[in-house]
Amino acid sequence: MMSHTQDITHHISDEMIAAYAAGSLEWHYSLVVATHVSMCDECRARLSAHEAAGGAVMECGRPTQMSANAKSDLLALLDEPVPQEPQPFTKSGVFPAPVMAALKGDPPKWKSLGFGVRQSIIHKDKSGSVRLLYIPGGQAVPEHGHRGIELTLVLQGAFKDETGRFGVGDVEVAGDELDHIPVAEKGEACICLAATGAPLRFHSLVPRIFQPIFRI
Template sequence: MKISHHFDDATLMAYSAGSLPQGMALLVACHLHWCEQCRERTRETDAVGGAMLDSLTPAMLTDDALNAVLACLDEPEQEFSLSKAEPLADDHLPAPLAQVLGKPIDDLPWKRIGYGVRQLDLELDGPGATRLLRISPGVSVPHHTHSGNELTLILQGSYSDEMGRFCRGDVADLDGEVSHQPIVDTDEDCICLIATDAPLKFSGLMGRLVQPFIGL
């Protein structure tokens, strides 16, 4: 697998710091499963974070600090592993995503949201939304920009937009300054994992009309 598009430094720093929403953290973990370059960069951001912690002046604990820690132990465990360093064995789907889905891509309950476009809402906790999109050959997503951040990981197929061509394993790390219209450019479905922390902003009339129904 040749990966040409990677995360920016700020995203990997946020991942190392544990400050990403659950869906974005899942997406980063999935890309790391396939990408040695970003795994190495993440080891570096982990080291930077550790050095910053070592340089902090110790703070006094509050009287209820122990109770707060004990309360955290009662919280349910996350449903997926966010391994930052070790690649896992499954080459069909990234292991963290396979763990969440629990079944093959073709057996999922896809919901049609427009001509040639189906989606599956992963319904993860936290702000924003995390979805799988399955887009037919030759079909494009309506032209849009972003009111927040959007991360996209290509799981199958490819698409092209104003940023270039994105194939299996590539990620698009986008913010409100980017305006684009992805179009599937191969003869197979393009399947993407997409995590956003705010709704998209469709620029065309049709996109704005269908947005309430598709939930993007």
């Protein structure tokens, strides 16, 4: 069950919200931010403030002189057919609208990682990746570190690690300095949306062997 927004205690940093508002945040991180903002009144208000500030800066900019062809270009655009607006996606189950949009309305395609843990890769390229993780209640994720930033947003259930407890709507921001063993709380499975800028650093041999296969 979704928690109330007042139960969210771990938020997106102001710097990352500003980067998201400016359109300068990588896509995989942007998906986590957009999803968290859809669940969190506080961060949604902070995003609105950044967007309003950005709009004010644009309005204060110096006017630019229009080109000689501006009028003819505008008239040509008016003659073109109006593109159809994409169909908006809505929340489905535990998956908020931004996740459903990234999935194009389809359910996640889960693949087993062993011990009941599953993942569904939403997007992966040279800049990073974003995926859904399904961790059975009471199950631990192998100890690992990070090469850069990892954002993990809880959509269902909760997990704990060395830094605290993360419930629905909470975001853990893990950097190079953090080595941890996330453990899903007993009870319902923990479902997370996780974005990374680089492959994880696993400490034990078996996860390292299977890491290229699982693309984590």
